[in-house]
Each structure stands twice: as C-alpha cells, then as structure tokens.
Amino acid sequence: MNDPELRAEADAVLAELVGAPKGSARLREDQWQAVAALVEERRRALVVQRTGWGKSAVYFVATALLRRRGSGPTVIVSPLLALMRNQVEAAERAGIRARTINSSNPEEWEAIHEEVSRGGTDVLLVSPERLNSVDFRERMLPGLAATTGLLVVDEAHCISDWGHDFRPDYRRLRAMLAGLGPGVPVLATTATANARVTADVAEQLGTGTGEALVLRGPLDRESLRLGVVRLPDAAHRLAWLAGHLDELPGSGIIYALTVAAAEETTAFLRQRGFEVSSYTGRTENADRLQAEADLLANRVKALVATSALGMGFDKPDLGFVVHLGSPSSPIAYYQQVGRAGRGVEHADVLLLPGREDEAIWRYFADTAFPPEEQVRRTLAALADAGGPLSLPALEAMVDLRRTRLETMLKVLDVDGAVKRVKGGWISTGEPWVYDSERYAWVARQRAAEQQAMRDYVSTTGCRMEFLRRQLDDEGASPCGRCDNCAGAWTSSAVPEETLTDAAKELDRPGVEVGPRRMWPTGMAALGIDLKGRIPAGEQCSTGRALGRLSDIGWGNRLRPLLADDAPDGPVPGDVLRAAVTVLADWARSPGGWAPGVPDASARPVGVVAVPSLSRPRLVESLARGVADAGRLPFWGTLAHTGPDASHTARRSNSAQRLRALSGAFAVPEDMAGELARSPGPVLLVDDYTDSGWTLAVAARLLRRAGGEKVLPLTLAATG
CATH class of the missing domain: 3.40.50.300 (P-loop containing nucleotide triphosphate hydrolases)
Structure with missing residues (x-):
C-alpha cells in the first residue's frame, strides 16, 4: 500500500470531493489504509471509527479510483435517507454520478434501474428495506451483485442483533455477498459497535476469515x-x-x-x-x-x-x-x-x-424476538396455508402486532424457514431451531444497556x-x-x-382520538363475519382524550394512574376537572354541542361507560362525574359478557383484539330503552384507548341499539 501515484490520485479525488484546491487535501493515514485495501488489494474491510472520521470519504474516493480502473458501480446500503441526500450532493462535486433507491422516490425506481443497467451510474445508494422487496430481489439484485465494483454497508452495526439498532433487512446482504464476483471489495462502516457487535458484524459479512482488514480507531470526540x-x-x-x-x-x-x-x-x-x-x-x-x-x-x-x-x-x-x-x-x-x-x-x-x-x-420495549410457541404457530400457519399468506391474513392466526410479526418473518426468511414471495409469505419446509440462548442473551443485553x-x-x-x-x-x-x-x-x-x-x-388537556374505519382482514378465518369498511351508521365518531401516554404533560400524570399494578379507585379530582375542560373545549369546537352554535343538536343525550374488569371504579366514577358536570343522564355501563379480561390485553394485533372483543359486550335492556326514548348522540367513556377496537365495538352496539352518534371520551390515548 505504498504506491505514491495511487496515493496522489486518491488525494486529488478527495480535494474534489470536499471542494478544496488541488493539492490542498490529503487522506489521513488510516483513511488511506482503507482506500488502498479496497483499490489495490480488493479486500473486505470493516471500519469502526467515530462519527466525523471520514468514512464516506473512503468509499467515494475508492469508488472514483475503481471506476477509473474499469470496475462496476458502487452499491451503498444505508438506512439514512437524509444522509443519502447529502452524499449524492457530495459525490456530484467529485464528478461521481450517484442515484438512490428508497421509500421516498418509488416513481424514479424504473428509470434508475435502466440507468444502472447501461452503466450510467457510479454509485447506487439503496435503503435496506429494498433488499427485502420481492421485486427488487428478483429483478435488480442479481444484476447488481454480478456487476458491482464495490459494496459498502453503512451503519453496519444494524446487521447484529447483539447491537442496539438491529434491522433484519440487513441480513439480506448475505445473498448479495454470495453473488459478488471474485475480488470485489467490500467495505462495512459504523461508529457504534462494541467488541461483541464488531465480531458479529464481521461474521455476518463474511469478514471473519482472518483475511479481512479491521480498522478500529479511538472514539473520543475532542470537540x-x-x-x-x-x-x-x-x-x-x-x-x-x-x-x-x-x-x-x-x-x-x-x-x-x-x-x-x-x-x-x-x-x-x-x-x-x-x-x-x-x-x-x-x-x-x-x-x-x-x-x-x-x-x-x-x-x-x-x-x-x-x-x-x-x-x-x-x-x-x-x-x-x-x-x-x-x-x-x-x-x-x-x-x-x-x-x-x-x-x-x-x-x-x-x-x-x-x-x-x-x-x-x-412502553417501546417490543423488540425482543417472540417466544418459541408464537414462532412455531406462525410456521405452522404458513405450512398449512397451501399458498402465500399476507401479513393481515397472518395477523388473524398469530397474536403479534404487525411490526413485530414482520420483523420475525424477516429473520425467519434469512434463516431459510420462510420465504417472501408475491402475495405474501410461504413456508420453505426447512428445519429451523429456536436459539433461545441467544435471544435470552440479547434481552439481558438490553437490560444492561438501560x-x-x-x-x-x-x-x-x-x-x-x-x-x-x-x-x-x-x-x-x-x-x-x-x-x-x-x-x-x-x-x-x-x-x-x-x-x-x-x-x-403541559397542563392543557385534550387530544383527538380518531375512529376505526375498516375491519381487520382475515376475520372470516376466525369465524367472525366482519370485513371491509365499517358502515357509516355503525362507526364511532372522532373523540377526545386528556392526553397521550407518550407525551410529557398529561402522559406523565396518567401513566401511574393507568399502570397495570395501579389500584382501582374513584377518578382523582384534578383528572375529572381536566376531563370536564376537555368536554367544554370539545363543545365549543366546530361541530360541538355548546348552546348558540349552529350544530347544538349534537349535544349528547346520555353517558355510557365501557365495562372494565381492572378499573371499574375509575371508569364509572369518570362517567358519572362528566355526566353530572354536563347535566346529562348516566345510563350505566355496557354489560360485559366475555369470560375473562382478554379484551383489555394490550400489544395484540387488530385481528386478535377484535376476536377477543367479539361478543364481549352487550347493551342492557334498560339502556336500550333509554336509547329508543332519547335519540341523539351518546357520550361513551373509557379509561384509555390503544388500538381503538374497544371503542369501535362498543359504538357499533350502541348505534345498532338506536344511538345516532357515539362520542368517545377517554383519559388517555396511546401513541
């Protein structure tokens, strides 16, 4: 790595990249070491260096040098859309033609594909989720792997589930690495990898053979x-x-x-x-x-x-x-x-x-790999399907929220147990082992990080x-x-x-709560005849909550009140007063029910509570309190007809939540009589809303019993 001519050429490219006069910019020795390893020796390198070290300079300089020597385009896999835009602009200063394929520019994908195919692009930046797209993998990835002159994996710590930012889409890089031509260099870069993550990333990228260059520098930031x-x-x-x-x-x-x-x-x-x-x-x-x-x-x-x-x-x-x-x-x-x-x-x-x-x-700790029983149930559902199953269809069979279900499927895809195809996911029939020891270690690592x-x-x-x-x-x-x-x-x-x-x-209460408009997909498979759009005459209206559990104002006050281990009791006075304030503001808003406004007919005619098995005193006292403050009749609580508290479970997906709620409530006879005698909007009160399905199911019952409109009021909303 002592070719003075190559070094001079590399420094000249760097000057163009940073917009400096020729001869005034020079790669540092560690940067030059990485560039030379890629260009001269065509090696695989893992660079763990602090932010600001100049990792992008390494791969852009290497790209220019490799392209001049007849190599194919550089492919950069990066999750950072904002940084992609910055890097495209930087590359253009050095005469490097860069394009990007990510979720923000789907209308450009076809033109970019053609441009890459005819050699008109020097650098293609790809977001990792593209690697898991069936169309991209089938149409573009094989050609890219065969013609790539340099593969760059930015934020490479995302490959490792030992790390803090694991992204299963990155695991698809295995297929691209396997398809690279002989002698194609690979550069993996990150600023945030401890020793365990560094070793794992090296193994994932195939750089753990002893032939790879690992450049790990000090992580101090003097500024x-x-x-x-x-x-x-x-x-x-x-x-x-x-x-x-x-x-x-x-x-x-x-x-x-x-x-x-x-x-x-x-x-x-x-x-x-x-x-x-x-x-x-x-x-x-x-x-x-x-x-x-x-x-x-x-x-x-x-x-x-x-x-x-x-x-x-x-x-x-x-x-x-x-x-x-x-x-x-x-x-x-x-x-x-x-x-x-x-x-x-x-x-x-x-x-x-x-x-x-x-x-x-x-609240956000929903990233651990699911228990083996749920994974096996998913694999069995795919094996029994006889064809591709979409995520919504799988949700009806597996009690996992969609983001967690999709993450699990991506890991199983890389492990070879399932495959993503057009129309959804299929089972490959390949044996798969649940690595409980690894998943337990990762969970302990998360606790240690906290x-x-x-x-x-x-x-x-x-x-x-x-x-x-x-x-x-x-x-x-x-x-x-x-x-x-x-x-x-x-x-x-x-x-x-x-x-x-x-x-x-922060004391000002009140956020909107949007209603559900569509039933979840796949409910027929659960024996529930609900599909498509919820009829307008059965929908819940837009409602109000005091605050979100995730905000720093009312969220801080509501989280202790609604915690799983919080004792049940009457609604605190300050919380009730805040609920009344929310109602007053709601009444004065467009479409409200305050006297003197054009839509005064929207004033509720009665108050109904959602049954709660964990906080019945809290919910009923809230409903009675707002009824008294608004001089409205309290019509009681919907009857709970379910066998347990499953309708209150959090973190389920929509299909499973709706299954738990199906048949869980009923309108008591005396309440039905009030609805028939007093047509008009009904104020529906609950402690919190998460998925929105409890309110949707309760509203449907009330509207079918004669309620003209159902206006939900809750203490908290999630999200």
Missing part, C-alpha cells in the same frame, strides 16, 4: 463537551430549554423520546419566539426535506426530533445536541450526539433526564470515558472537558415566568 442537567419535572425541562436555548452555540438538534413530546416541545418553543421545526416519524416527507434544508442553512435554531432523524444528517457545524429524556442505550446516545461538532472546535451536548424515561423505555444509561446520568467520572468504555474503546481516558472533568458550564436555573408558561402548556 464535544458532555453534561447532564437534572431538573424536577417536564415543565422545568421545557422552561430550561426556552431559557437557555439562545446560549447554545450555533444551531443544533433537540432529541425527544416520543413523537408527542417532540410536537409539544416544538409548539412551546415556537410560542416563545424560537425558530424550530419538528422532525418525527409523523412528519411528511416534503416537510422533512424543508426542515433539513432550514437547519443546514441555519434558518432554524434547532430541529426537535425523535430517533427518526437518527444519524442520518450531515451538518459539520452542528453546534449542540440536547436530549429531553434519556435514550435507553448509551451506545444509541453516543451515536446521536455524534452529529455535533464535526466541523467546529466546540459543541455542547446536554442530557436532561426525566422521571418518565423508564416508563417510556418499557442500567448503563442510568449509570451515565449518575456517574461522577468522565462522561466521554464512560461512553467510550461502553463501546470497548481500549484508549478510553478522562476527556478533561465534560461537566464532571471541568465543572458544569450551564446553570439549572429556569426563569420563573417561563416555568409558569411551561406548566400551563
């Missing part, structure tokens, strides 16, 4: 100073942010743990006059693009984001990262804060942990050293910059007026 600001509650955190945001350098990212929290934070900061934008899984693609552009151009102070933004954003001068709440893994935390300070000397990283963080971790995050918050030692040791960085040592090494540089004080405003904002 970052890390700190923790501990505050008593969500109102103090919002107020602190509004009071100190202007003190943070440049523009940056504010991470929140949930969509609801991100939206609440964005709204409050905008009210305080800050230019901020929300970036979550609910954000439309066009709005995401605009938010990215605004941050890149420093037109906003911050993006308030969930992990939907993740690592996929390339802004070298990002001045700060603030977390409102702790992520559940210190490795994920290191990954997210690594976006800051790449091209500036100093950047601030602050964590504002909350008491609700662990409840949110538990404990490590608690330890990060409370440690009195160096915070950067702590994170580096979590990533098995042998050179970890005190940084001299963090709040524990050098002292806190920011105050925990919050302006009193701002705190008052934040508390008022």
Whole structure:
C-alpha cells in the first residue's frame, strides 16, 4: 500500500470531493489504509471509527479510483435517507454520478434501474428495506451483485442483533455477498459497535476469515463537551430549554423520546419566539426535506426530533445536541450526539433526564424476538396455508402486532424457514431451531444497556470515558472537558415566568382520538363475519382524550394512574376537572354541542361507560362525574359478557383484539330503552384507548341499539 501515484490520485479525488484546491487535501493515514485495501488489494474491510472520521470519504474516493480502473458501480446500503441526500450532493462535486433507491422516490425506481443497467451510474445508494422487496430481489439484485465494483454497508452495526439498532433487512446482504464476483471489495462502516457487535458484524459479512482488514480507531470526540442537567419535572425541562436555548452555540438538534413530546416541545418553543421545526416519524416527507434544508442553512435554531432523524444528517457545524429524556442505550446516545461538532472546535451536548424515561423505555420495549410457541404457530400457519399468506391474513392466526410479526418473518426468511414471495409469505419446509440462548442473551443485553444509561446520568467520572468504555474503546481516558472533568458550564436555573408558561402548556388537556374505519382482514378465518369498511351508521365518531401516554404533560400524570399494578379507585379530582375542560373545549369546537352554535343538536343525550374488569371504579366514577358536570343522564355501563379480561390485553394485533372483543359486550335492556326514548348522540367513556377496537365495538352496539352518534371520551390515548 505504498504506491505514491495511487496515493496522489486518491488525494486529488478527495480535494474534489470536499471542494478544496488541488493539492490542498490529503487522506489521513488510516483513511488511506482503507482506500488502498479496497483499490489495490480488493479486500473486505470493516471500519469502526467515530462519527466525523471520514468514512464516506473512503468509499467515494475508492469508488472514483475503481471506476477509473474499469470496475462496476458502487452499491451503498444505508438506512439514512437524509444522509443519502447529502452524499449524492457530495459525490456530484467529485464528478461521481450517484442515484438512490428508497421509500421516498418509488416513481424514479424504473428509470434508475435502466440507468444502472447501461452503466450510467457510479454509485447506487439503496435503503435496506429494498433488499427485502420481492421485486427488487428478483429483478435488480442479481444484476447488481454480478456487476458491482464495490459494496459498502453503512451503519453496519444494524446487521447484529447483539447491537442496539438491529434491522433484519440487513441480513439480506448475505445473498448479495454470495453473488459478488471474485475480488470485489467490500467495505462495512459504523461508529457504534462494541467488541461483541464488531465480531458479529464481521461474521455476518463474511469478514471473519482472518483475511479481512479491521480498522478500529479511538472514539473520543475532542470537540464535544458532555453534561447532564437534572431538573424536577417536564415543565422545568421545557422552561430550561426556552431559557437557555439562545446560549447554545450555533444551531443544533433537540432529541425527544416520543413523537408527542417532540410536537409539544416544538409548539412551546415556537410560542416563545424560537425558530424550530419538528422532525418525527409523523412528519411528511416534503416537510422533512424543508426542515433539513432550514437547519443546514441555519434558518432554524434547532430541529426537535425523535430517533427518526437518527444519524442520518450531515451538518459539520452542528453546534449542540440536547436530549429531553434519556435514550435507553448509551451506545444509541453516543451515536446521536455524534452529529455535533464535526466541523467546529466546540459543541455542547446536554442530557436532561426525566422521571418518565423508564416508563417510556418499557412502553417501546417490543423488540425482543417472540417466544418459541408464537414462532412455531406462525410456521405452522404458513405450512398449512397451501399458498402465500399476507401479513393481515397472518395477523388473524398469530397474536403479534404487525411490526413485530414482520420483523420475525424477516429473520425467519434469512434463516431459510420462510420465504417472501408475491402475495405474501410461504413456508420453505426447512428445519429451523429456536436459539433461545441467544435471544435470552440479547434481552439481558438490553437490560444492561438501560442500567448503563442510568449509570451515565449518575456517574461522577468522565462522561466521554464512560461512553467510550461502553463501546470497548481500549484508549478510553478522562476527556478533561465534560461537566464532571471541568465543572458544569450551564446553570439549572429556569426563569420563573417561563416555568409558569411551561406548566400551563403541559397542563392543557385534550387530544383527538380518531375512529376505526375498516375491519381487520382475515376475520372470516376466525369465524367472525366482519370485513371491509365499517358502515357509516355503525362507526364511532372522532373523540377526545386528556392526553397521550407518550407525551410529557398529561402522559406523565396518567401513566401511574393507568399502570397495570395501579389500584382501582374513584377518578382523582384534578383528572375529572381536566376531563370536564376537555368536554367544554370539545363543545365549543366546530361541530360541538355548546348552546348558540349552529350544530347544538349534537349535544349528547346520555353517558355510557365501557365495562372494565381492572378499573371499574375509575371508569364509572369518570362517567358519572362528566355526566353530572354536563347535566346529562348516566345510563350505566355496557354489560360485559366475555369470560375473562382478554379484551383489555394490550400489544395484540387488530385481528386478535377484535376476536377477543367479539361478543364481549352487550347493551342492557334498560339502556336500550333509554336509547329508543332519547335519540341523539351518546357520550361513551373509557379509561384509555390503544388500538381503538374497544371503542369501535362498543359504538357499533350502541348505534345498532338506536344511538345516532357515539362520542368517545377517554383519559388517555396511546401513541
């Protein structure tokens, strides 16, 4: 790897890539080592280096050199859509023609396919979910594997289920690796892999043969100073942010743990006059693009984001990262804060942990591989089907939510037990072993990561050293910059007026609860004759809840009240008053029932409660309380006719939830009489709504018994 001419050529490409004058840019020795291994020796390399090290420079420089020597196009597999856009622009500066295939540009796929086929593309960036698309695998993947000149696997830690961000779509890389021509180099890159994940990734990529080059560098980030600001509650955190945001350098990212929290934070900061934008899984693609552009151009102070933004954003001068709440893994935390300070000397990283963080971790802890019994049931259903089964059809047979079911099927697909085909999934008939020891270890690893995050918050030692040791960085040592090494540089004080405003904002109850419009697919297989669109005359109306369990305002107050181990009792006074406030606001809204508005006929004529086996006193007292406040008759509780509490189970898929609810309720005779005598809307009260099927089934019964409209009111909504 000492060819001076190749080195000079590589440095010239780097200069073009970064927009520097010729001769003014030079690859570092470790970068050059990786480039030379790919271009000269055509090796497979695994690069574990900190964010900002220059991994993209390695594969773009290698691409230019390989293309000049007659190699086929580079294929980059990356989950980062925002980073894809940045990389396409960077490649064009170096004369590298790059295109991307991902979920945001399906209308371009055919044209890109043709362009790649005729050799008009130097780099094709592919999102990992494309690897699991039947059409892509059958039409495009074989040709790509045969002609690829360099395969790059970005965020390679996603291959490993030992890691914090396992994505089963990545396992499809095995097929592409197997189809590569002889001597085709492979580069896998990541900034967040400990020793165990590094070894697993190497094995998955076929780089564990002893012939691969593994480049693992120190993970210190000299530009970052890390700190923790501990505050008593969500109102103090919002107020602190509004009071100190202007003190943070440049523009940056504010991470929140949930969509609801991100939206609440964005709204409050905008009210305080800050230019901020929300970036979550609910954000439309066009709005995401605009938010990215605004941050890149420093037109906003911050993006308030969930992990939907993740690592996929390339802004070298990002001045700060603030977390409102702790992520559940210190490795994920290191990954997210690594976006800051790449091209500036100093950047601030602050964590504002909350008491609700662990409840949110538990709520989203639905990633473990399912128990063997559920896996076997799925395999048996596919084997007995005699043809492909779609995800909705499988949901009727397996009690798993769709995202978890799909993840399981992707793993089984790679393991050879099932196969994805047009029309759904089929069984291959191949034997499959449930690796209980591995799955149990992964579950223990998740618990250990959560404990490590608690330890990060409370440690009195160096915070950067702590994170580096979590990533098995042998050179970890005190940084001299963090709040524990050098002292806190920011105050925990919050302006009193701002705190008052934040508390008022978080105290404001009321979110919409959307109704179900369609019955789940496959109910006939369960002996239930419900399919297609729910008739308009049997639908539930849009309702209201005090808050979402995932928000940082009412969610924090409702989670303890609705916890599985919470005692049943009358609704607390402040919660009842909030419910009455929600009703009053609802009445005054368009389509409400307040006197004097055009639609006053929409005023409810009675209140009905949903039967609850776990919290009957809470639900009935809430229903009676709002009935008294609204001067409405309380018509009682729907009869519960089911054998157990299965209709209250959370985390089931729609088909299974509806099966549990089928026949679980009935309209008592006296309630039916009231409905017949008093036609009009009915206010339906429950403690919380998750899937929406309890409200849908109860509303259908009430409407078929004579209710003109069913208006649901719950304490909480999930999501």
